[in-house]
Amino acid sequence: MSVFHEIRFHGRGGQGTVSAAALMALAAFEDGFESQAFPKFGSERRGAPVEAYVRISSTMIRAHNQVYAPDAVVIQDAGLLRSEALLRGLKRGGLIILNGEQNPDSESRDFRWICLPASQIGERHLGRSLPNTVLLGALAASTEWVSPGALEQAVTKLLASKGETLIKANIAALREGVGFITQAEEVVA
Amino acid sequence: MDKRDPFRHNVLTSGHRACSGCGEAMAARMVTDLIGPDAIYINATGCLQVFTTHNQQSAWQAPWIHSVFANAAAVASGVEAALRAKGKDTPVVVQAGDGGTFDIGLQCLSGMIERGHDVLFVCYDNEAYMNTGVQRSSSTPHAVRTTTSPPGRLSQGKHHLKKDVISIIAAHHMPYAATATIAYFPDLKAKVEKAMRIKGPRFLQILSPCPLGWVHDSALSVTVSRLAVETGLFPLIELEHGELTGVMRLAEQKPVEEYLRPQGRFKHLFGSKAGAVELRHLQALADARIRRYGLLDADTQWDTACAMQSVRHGRGGYASSMPTSEAVKNDT
Amino acid sequence: MTPKLDIEPGSSTAYHTGDWRTRQPVYRNKWPPCSQTCPASEDIQAWLALATEQHWQAAWQKLTERNPFPATMGRICYHACESACNRKHLDSAVNIHAMERYLGDRAITRKWSHKPVCDTPQTQRVAIVGAGPAGLSCAFQLARHGYPVTIFDAQAVPGGTLYSAIPDYRLPKSVLASEIDAILALGIELRLNSRVGKEISESDLRDQFDAVFLAIGSQRPRQYPGKESSRHRVMSGLEFLHRLNRGEQIALLSERKPKHVAVVGGGNTAIDVARCIRRLGAEVTVICAQDSHGNHHRELGTEMPASLQEVIEAETEGVQFIYRAGIRRLVRSGEHLSGIEIAHVDQVYDRHGDFNPVLFDGTEEFVPAGLAIFAIGQETDWQGLEQLSQSTQADGVWLGGDAVSKSKLAATAVGSGYQAAMSIMADLKGEPFVFDTHKKAQITFRQMSLHYYPKQSRHEGEVSEQRLDGFNEVETGLLDDDATHEARRCLSCGVCFMCDNCWHFCPDAAVIKKAGGYGIDDDYCKGCGICAQECPCGHIDMERLTG
């Protein structure tokens, strides 16, 4: 079966946005897909808005263009909604993973909203309000484009140089992100 | 050993096309012969490169490379890195003029020193861009006539001072930096040999008169560079890790005029009121350098008189024949 | 053809920059001023160079090639060489006479003997009349070259003036005797007490010998030209010195010992006399028609002929000098000499250059003196040699020494003996005689780069504290170490000492070093002139290329 997904990550410099994209691509790669991850091209400045993109495909990815019509958007900082057109090009029925308490835009019925307090969860596990792995867990669980196991492998690989403790903490955060979705689904079910 | 002269290497041999009486050719010959052919020489663009390599002819008898004007120190960094990577300790020597040192080459030189490359950088300082026809450089002394600092109704030659490059270099806190001239061969020899014993970046600034640009008789290259020292205008100093560790004391201070007179590049200063002011300025500059480095009272055994001394290697005596060994033995 | 990316080392030598040259350096030895002025034409620089390397005997041999009296001359010669020495423009002249004396003394102490130059004995015999410095010098040269030589001398002791006229404090008799013995040891026959015309006739000389050298000296003092009939308390300087040297010094002044002695004359004999008189305990005034040293009218050449060094020594010893003074008359009260009347000398020499002082009236002064000694020159006594003295070299007769020289210096006599010997040998061999060829080029300090030489103070022998107590030598010789260092002070004017300056400084590597010297590689020399400019000793000349 042919698979092709494009994801766009929004965040601020220092929130691990590009790392989140890389983790997502790496997880897909671990699951046997071709994948791509890259930042929106620009210099990296702490606090400034950042974008990163992921492509996941069952066939070789040839294009190196930016992602203009994502299947999902991950928003690491709800504050960005005020100033950035974060949902531009998002496909109808596309998924939005938002680091926040609730859907701020009740009008956007075209899209599927998932909101979770990723910063707080991240803070609990990492001692720092880093939402990225929590949101990745939620993205994986809600889309099943990558397996949570592959994500954990990706975390282990990408953070190998940062030490065991950080890996474990990130995996715990990731699992809580996954759990946030599965528990909700159980409730719905 | 050179095939024409068994007593020296002639790393820089004959047939080069330097002007008659070239101070830079002399300085380069002295330095490279002291270091010898077992070294790799990197040359910046300039007179030395131009007159030593010409249409498939080279005056060098050691491995030698020229790249461009500004990059000699960086090329040397690369050569040295290559040797280090290969586990070799062949000495690496840069030769550049004052343009390739004070001006366009300063950045690469600074980088080379900062990174601690084991390279000796030799600047043959002839105080202007001689290769292109005597334009001023930042090494050109105050009030000198060059084609780009001409005296005129509103000008007495170069307006600015000679850049104090040795202080800039020494401020890198490097192992060894020294000034020398062709006039004091024993001093130059001691400095080259000392530099070659030290590891890390080393720097020699050698005053090398240019008969063409300084406008003096080609026979006077040594004399003029000696006067530069004896007047205090060009102090001979050594700096190690930024500290002044050696000074050549002046046996006596000579008035700057003795140095300026034989040189046409200062000729415009003589015979006018404005020129007289610059002459006093130049004298004051010499006096200031003498005070700064203690050139008259430095506590050193090395002074301009003793550094000049000729050493007898043979015997004088008209028509004298070698003493017979018998004659020597009989004297008991 | 594709040009090569790597260029052959040293390939520039294919290009001959020598074509650029308009001037070329030439290595050329110069005859240095010391040797130039040496009356004996000693190659001073050569023997000093050997001494720098402590090749003492070789240095002595080199010296004695021209002068077999180093110990003697080192003591008594007025060393014009030192006045000419370029080193005085740097610090002070090389102490050449002390070096000469050092080598001579070393030879005497170590009993070095002269080596013949030629082992083949010659058959032609040479007679020499006079065993003074000229005769002995000539005999020495001839004997070295294998000629049988016979010297005739009227005196009982050889040495001529060296023996008779030099006081002991300047030249101990034993030193002279040793050097004469060394000369005679070459196989020279010496006939003392043999005056020509008495013990041997002129014709015998002509018959028995193939050549005759007359070196009879100037033994007859020029007399005071005054009209006074009395010679009481008046004598010549030579007579005084002769008598002193014969051991008469005590008798000389014992009878009514005068407190004041006047010595008339400006030459070295006058000084010798004056200094001897000081040693005998009297006050002495030297009356000299010429100017003192350094105070003369250069253009007139009126400096006193005596050596400055001697004058200084004399002054040190308390000798008084009156310059530009001529003698009007001797002032006597009866027989007794009370003094000399002198007057100012305006003109010393006449327009022919002869000594002929003009005295100004009204400038008269009185100089008290109980004894007046006239040291105003000497003349040759040709008695018994009337025929030979008229002969020429074509007749096989040579003249030399003081008898024919104006300067009357011992060194001149030595040089004269050398020249005579060379001329005689050339004549006997039928070869043309060439007078010293290497005196042409000269070198002044201006042609040299004196800054290449370190300043070094001159080494001197020690001076005796009790110099006036007797006739012992005033000055001792140099110590061994000092001699080496003093020799090294020689600048080697005009003669390469292989300092390497030209070789170091040549921007074109066109100076090639060889064993024992340098050469110019004409293929590459651009003629910049730095080698000549920076040659310390002025050995290199730049010559303009023609054509």
Next chain:
Amino acid sequence: MKQLLEGSQAVAEAVRLCRPQVVAAYPITPQTHIIEHLAQQVANGELAAEFINAESEFGAASIVLGAVAGGARAFTATASQGLLLMTEVLYNIAGLRLPVVMVCANRAVGAPINIFSDHQDSMALRDAGWIQLYVESNQEAVDTLIQAYRIAEACELPVMVCMDGFFLTHTFESVDLPTQAAVDDFLPPFHFVRTLDPADPMTLGGGSEADNYQEYRSAQQAAVEDAQPVIEAFDAEFDDRFGRAHGGLLQAYRLDGAETALLGMGSLMGAVRDVVDKLRDRGQAVGALRLRCFRPFPAQALVRYLSGVQRIIVLEKAISIGAGGILASELRAALHQAGMMTPVESVIGGLGGRDLTPQVIESVFHETSRDEMGATFRFAPDHVMPDETDHG
């Protein structure tokens, strides 16, 4: 083994596999990640090289010049202003015929200052005497870098591997890194005949005059021309050993039977392939030709590949100010020389990082030629949001 790596890291790994002995560089976006990775490899002891932090790109180029002349395999990387600052030295390296390998992380040139990708930097150096290979993907970057050392050292010519900044350098994608043993087999140890060595002294970089300078240039031109079969042969040999080829000098895509050919270089060609597929699916006779080797310029090969098409569109991310498309001009000259009058449409786009999206490429294909208006080139239209165009 296939890995998902950032392009910069992939290239750094490839550099490591080539065992350079000296690495010198000066950081400039978007090259920075490459040298950061190399610095870390050296710090970790994974790469036994002298890592020289140059004081400028000019210095960096000079250092690798010296290193190669000193007998060591060397590497440097730069972009944009840095490449231009190297210019004098790059000409010199080429003139000295030193086998230096460098990566140009292609970036626009100021002013106005712009850190994003286009080809104006390396195209400006097209006359410097370097072999220039433009890669499409990170895999190709890795493989081409390894080939580059082989080519450089065989031809005694410097090789510039041009990879688009950000599009490649900052993109994580899967890359198959060869094993060290395999690379060692492919790439012999460094040996350069003109090494500075007292045992065999030689003068390098001496002066020349009118009587032989032209001969030097003529020899250099011949050497670069002669590199064409070498580049092809090593790509083929690489294919044999590693199972991957990148077309040698150029790479055709669905050109058989094509009436229109889209010609271009670098990473944009991935999107071009996607567009070709799409257009072919709709029955358009279109193919693509990717020029991998811009220097030497493979004129004959281009003519051969393009002899069957009626329309050629050259898409390039560089402009020769005052003239227009550079690649298009050279292609026109090549065709003209071959007696072909095939129209060549020169389209310049993607400057300063502007994304040449599939939509833009497609619109270029649909646009009519403006040749009749006398213009030798046109700019590509700006990107339009996919929503507003074809969504299917």
